[in-house]
Each structure stands twice: as C-alpha cells, then as structure tokens.
Amino acid sequence: MEFALKNGDYRPDGLGSFETVTGPEALLQRALLRLAARRGCLPWLPELGSRLHTLSAVRPAEREGAALAYAAEALAPEPEVRVDGVSLSQPEEGRLRVTVTLRAGTRQAVVEVSP
Secondary structure, three states: OEEOEEOOEEOEOOOOOEOEEOHHHHHHHHHHHHHHOEOOOOOOOOOOOEOHHHHHHOOHHHHHHHHHHHHHHHHOOOOOEEEEEEEEEOOOOOOOEEEEEEEEOOEEEEEEEOO
C-alpha cells in the first residue's frame, strides 16, 4: 500500500489523510516515478530513475531503441511491470516527448515524459 499521487502531490482523502493505492495501481505509480526521475539525481539512491532525459544526445535514428532500453533499465527493479512500447514525438521546436506504454497485471498506463 502506498499513498496515491496526482500531478506529483499526494491525493487527500477528505478525512485529513491521503488516498492509498495497492496492487497493479501501486506498481504503475512506482513505475511512473522511476521513469520521470533522472537517474543518479538522488545520491543515496543512484539506481533510481531513468536516462530518458539524455535522449536528445542520441542520434535521431537510434532514439526509439534507446528510449525502450532506458525505460526497461529504469523498470528492472519492478519485474511485475512491463514496457509494451515507446513512441517519440517533437511537438515543439527542440522539445522531445517520450510516451511509454506500461502494463502491470491487467492494468495498462500510458506515461509521457519530456526529457
């Protein structure tokens, strides 16, 4: 059981505490944190996070494969979560958006990360 997050904040339950999530929803929430955090940004947890923020340094033809590898690397500590696919888009000049489709049990989630 974990506290539920929405837009990076804990979701209040209206009773002075916070909503909680369990099972596949908790797994997907942890996966989102692992994908959004920059790998190495927390010195006490150097393996937490992904290298998705480094994709702009990768040649455009190799970015999708690198994104898939970086997502899998970040989610390795969560074996119950699998990456169903990744896609890349560039909606704004110079900005890259990575969309990762995840699955935990029967639950599916789509996560967008802007590196």
